[in-house]
Amino acid sequence: MNNKILGKSIVAVSALAVIMIVSALLFILLEIYLGGRSVLSWQFLTGNPTEGMTEGGIFPAIVGTVLLVLIMSVACVPIGTITAIYLNEYASKKSFFTKMIRFAVNTLSGVPAIVFGLFGLGFFIQFIGTEMDRMFSADGSLLWGQPNILWASLTMALLTIPVVIVSVEESLKTVPNDLRGGGYALGATKWQVIRKIVIPNSISGILTGSILAIGRGAGEVAPILFTGVAYFLPHLPEKLSDQFMNLGYHIYVMATQSPDVEATKSIQYATAFVLLACTFSLSFIAIIIRYQFRKKIKE
Amino acid sequence: MRMDLQTEIIVENLNLYYGKKKALNNVSLSIPENKVTALIGPSGCGKSTFLRTLNRMNDLIEGVKIEGTVLFDDRNIYDNSVDVVELRKRIGMIFQKSNPFPKSIYENVAFGPKINGVSNKSQLDEIVEQSLIRSALWDEVKDDLNKSGLALSGGQQQRLCIARALAVNPEVLLMDEPASALDPISTTKIEDLIYELKKKYTIIIVTHNMQQAARVSDFTAFFYMGDLIEFTDTRKMFTAPDLKQTEDYIRGRFG
Numbered sequence: 005m006n007n008k009i010l011g012k013s014i015v016a017v018s019a020l021a022v023i024m025i026v027s028a029l030l031f032i033l034l035e036i037y038l039g040g041r042s043v044l045s046w047q048f049l050t051g052n053p054t055e056g057m058t059e060g061g062i063f064p065a066i067v068g069t070v071l072l073v074l075i076m077s078v079a080c081v082p083i084g085t086i087t088a089i090y091l092n093e094y095a096s097k098k099s100f101f102t103k104m105i106r107f108a109v110n111t112l113s114g115v116p117a118i119v120f121g122l123f124g125l126g127f128f129i130q131f132i133g134t135e136m137d138r139m140f141s142a143d144g145s146l147l148w149g150q151p152n153i154l155w156a157s158l159t160m161a162l163l164t165i166p167v168v169i170v171s172v173e174e175s176l177k178t179v180p181n182d183l184r185g186g187g188y189a190l191g192a193t194k195w196q197v198i199r200k201i202v203i204p205n206s207i208s209g210i211l212t213g214s215i216l217a218i219g220r221g222a223g224e225v226a227p228i229l230f231t232g233v234a235y236f237l238p239h240l241p242e243k244l245s246d247q248f249m250n251l252g253y254h255i256y257v258m259a260t261q262s263p264d265v266e267a268t269k270s271i272q273y274a275t276a277f278v279l280l281a282c283t284f285s286l287s288f289i290a291i292i293i294r295y296q297f298r299k300k301i302k303e
Numbered sequence: 304m305r306m307d308l309q310t311e312i313i314v315e316n317l318n319l320y321y322g323k324k325k326a327l328n329n330v331s332l333s334i335p336e337n338k339v340t341a342l343i344g345p346s347g348c349g350k351s352t353f354l355r356t357l358n359r360m361n362d363l364i365e366g367v368k369i370e371g372t373v374l375f376d377d378r379n380i381y382d383n384s385v386d387v388v389e390l391r392k393r394i395g396m397i398f399q400k401s402n403p404f405p406k407s408i409y410e411n412v413a414f415g416p417k418i419n420g421v422s423n424k425s426q427l428d429e430i431v432e433q434s435l436i437r438s439a440l441w442d443e444v445k446d447d448l449n450k451s452g453l454a455l456s457g458g459q460q461q462r463l464c465i466a467r468a469l470a471v472n473p474e475v476l477l478m479d480e481p482a483s484a485l486d487p488i489s490t491t492k493i494e495d496l497i498y499e500l501k502k503k504y505t506i507i508i509v510t511h512n513m514q515q516a517a518r519v520s521d522f523t524a525f526f527y528m529g530d531l532i533e534f535t536d537t538r539k540m541f542t543a544p545d546l547k548q549t550e551d552y553i554r555g556r557f558g
Contacts, residue, residue, distance in 0.1 A: 096365060182402035186464070188363060190415040190471055191392030200418065205405060 033280070040274030048274060057236060057258060058267040062275050067240050068153070068248035069282070072228065073218045075157035075244075076164060080221075081214045083161070084168025091169070092176040093198055113166035117226035124159030124231040125151075147245055154244040156232025163227050164217035171216055175209015176202060208297035215290040219283045225252040235261065251279040309336040311475060311505040312357060317371035319352060319361065326352050328529040330371075334522075339497060339506045341520035341537065343513065345552070348526040350509050354477050357507065358394040359387050375475075392419065395468035399480040401460035403452030403467070408435075408444050411452045411463055415471035430470050437503075438466035439496050458489025465496065476500065478508040482515065494519050513553055517541045525549045 051061025087105075095102040133148035133155065141147055179202050187197040203210070225233075234247040235257050241248040255275050258268040312334040319327035327349045334340050342350040352361065359380060361367045372379040380390055392415075403411050412431040421427055431448070435441040440462040444455070452463050461481055468476060478497070482490040497506060497519045510516050516523055517537060524534040525544075533540065533549045544550045 098365070180402070182398060182400055183404060185360065185363070185396075185398060186402040186404065186467075187414075189358065189360065189391055189396035189398075190418065190467065191388050191390075192415075192418050193388050196418050200414070201404060 036273050036277045036280065038273075040270055040272075040277045043270045043274045044277065049278070052238075053236065056264075057262060058264055058271070062251065062254060062271075062278065064237060064240055065249040065251045065254040065275070066278065068233070069222055069251045069279075071153060071241060071248060072157050072160065072250060073221045075153065076160045076221045077214060077218055079158055079161035080164045080168055080217055084165045084213070084217070085172050085210055087165070088169045088172035088176060089198060089203075092173050093194070093202065109166050109169050112162070113170070115163075117163060117224050118229070120159055120163045120227040121229045121231060123162070124155055124227060128155040128158055129231060151230065151232040151247060152245045153232050153241050153248045156228040156248070159227045159231045160221045160224065163224060164221050167217040167220055168213045171213030172206070172210050175206035175213070178209070179205045208294045211293050211297075212290040215286050215293070219286040219290075222283055222286070223252060223279065225250065225256060228253065251275055251282070255279070308338070310334065311336040311375070313372075313374040314357075315372045315374070317353075317356060317373065318369070319349075319356060320368040321364075322366045326529050327356070330529075330531045332524060332531055332534055334505065334507060336505050337501055337503070338521040339501050339508060339519050341516035341523045342507065342509045342526060343511075343516050343523060343552075344526035344532075346511075349529040350524075350526045351479055353526065354479055354507060354509050357475070357477055358391050358396055360391075360396065362387065392471045393473055394475040394477060395471065395473035397461070397464055397468055397476065397478040397481045399483055401457060401464050401484070403455070403460050403463050405451065405453055407449045408452050408455070408463060409448040412466050412470050415467060419471060431466075434466040434470040435463075437469050437500070438462045439492065439499070440466055456489070458485050458492060461485060461489070461493060462496065465493075465500075469500075473504065475505045475507065478506065480509050480511060483511060490515070513541075513555075525552060527552070 048061045049066065050063050052063060054060035087109075091102065091105060095105070129149060129151060133150065136148040137146060183201050183205065184197050187201045192200070228250060232247055233250045233253045237247060237249055239246075255272050258272050258275070259265060262268050310333045314330060314332045314334070317327055317330040318325065330349075330353060342354060344350050355361045356369060357373060357375075357380075361369065369381060371381075373381060375390070375394070378385060404414060406414070409431055412434050413427050416427060416430050421430065432441065432445075435444065440459060443459060444450070444463075452460065455463060465476075465481075482493045485493065494515065497508065500506060501521075508516075508520065520537045522535065523537045523540040525532045525540070525548075527548065533544060533546050535545070540549065541553060544553065
């Protein structure tokens with residue numbers, strides 16, 4: 005009898021927890037939508053900010069965010085995937101070296117985002133960028149030794165590499181060893197087994213990992229704070245050495261740096277709504293990809 | 304051992320360790336060509352481990368150490384000069400749990416030839432058809448070669464795995480309890496297939512099923528606690544084994 009009561013109360017507590025989480029999410033979404041509803045429009049998505057950023061659209065911030073995550077993905081997806089393949093397929097599980105890499109990955113994913121921002125400033129801009137200018141710039145003018153979209157993307161990539169590594173490794177682990185053995189028993193080399201059996205069977209994990217990383221990168225602001233994001237730019241970025249605007253940072257500057265914070269309130273809400281819509285749709289795409297691949301394998 | 308038989312594999316003084324634990328103890332055995340050799344013994348006796356030493360699948364497990372020699376084609380397969388990949392093409396393997404790749408039936412069988420560089424479509428078609436015919440699966444799947452291998456029944460999957468192994472044209476087939484997860488009808492089909500296959504291949508099969516060993520094999524090796532206890536003609540093994548220990552096991556008194 006006691007067990008029955010216990011069982012029921014566990015169900016009740018879990019249901020309560022679920023309801024709390026879901027309602028918190030719904031409340032946030034509703035709040036943001038209602039707050040930004042008045043300015044959300046096609047013009048808002050495609051227009052430039054006007055009137056000292058108290059009116060107009062957020063097009064440059066959307067473009068900046070998209071470019072940022074694209075450049076970041078080019079860096080973090082291959083590096084993260086290759087590292088995961090090395091860790092799961094090649095590295096001896098017990099070796100000191102492997103343990104060091106794992107320790108580094110775990111620590112990296114626990115480092116606060118702002119520390120990545122400071123690191124990017126110190127390493128990419130002040131060290132690499134300055135050295136590049138010294139070598140390539142004839143008249144000694146600053147080109148790479150200042151914040152730009154390349155350094156911001158690479159800094160963001162450092163933050164998202166652990167995300168990619170962890171999710172790719174998880175999906176590599178789901179490939180049964182029987183399948184690997186089946187490949188080896190046919191005289192496949194290790195690389196052939198990885199390329200023809202392991203990767204095709206974990207491709208959905210690799211893709212979802214990448215998309216999760218992109219979602220994470222789209223939402224973070226701290227890593228790009230010192231490394232490339234701009235308050236306001238009259239032009240879209242055209243080269244890797246240009247600065248850029250960003251959705252998350254746009255919300256921040258309008259909420260704290262604007263001369264008239266009250267006037268920007270609905271723009272803040274609407275910008276947050278766009279940012280959330282972007283990351284949600286990325287997660288949604290990730291789910292669809294996973295589902296499609298599962299279905300394909302079963303057929 | 305009768306001397307008129309050709310020997311395919313000669314194992315001499317084989318010792319195998321998992322870390323510090325010894326799993327095979329000084330095993331010596333000659334496996335005859337174009338015959339079925341059954342490996343029997345209680346769980347954990349080392350028979351599967353022994354089977355996996357023959358195509359060096361134990362290399363894939365961390366911490367395994369092997370001493371002794373396994374002569375195949377007059378060469379010690381544990382010699383440094385031996386190409387393991389090449390060896391595994393010549394000594395194929397069927398696993399306990401059927402493990403078709405999550406690809407089409409055609410792609411499953413074509414996998415081995417493809418990684419060996421066969422890319423000609425008509426040549427691949429031919430290999431796939433011949434392999435499926437030899438594994439007695441062709442009639443059942445010839446109309447849906449593009450269906451996933453996973454859509455087949457358990458017994459069909461195992462025959463698909465056999466076809467896949469045959470496609471690289473091996474000389475020896477190692478079978479690790481190939482029918483242990485199958486229903487009696489599928490098991491019979493696999494056993495009939497083994498009988499057919501031994502005309503062309505040397506087969507070594509691990510089995511827990513005494514009747515199966517008696518039915519399909521020509522020779523039987525009895526393993527116990529990492530030792531090879533007795534190795535002889537299957538008929539003799541199951542009627543008048545030399546050792547009492549063997550007899551007790553076969554009669555089901557232990558293990």
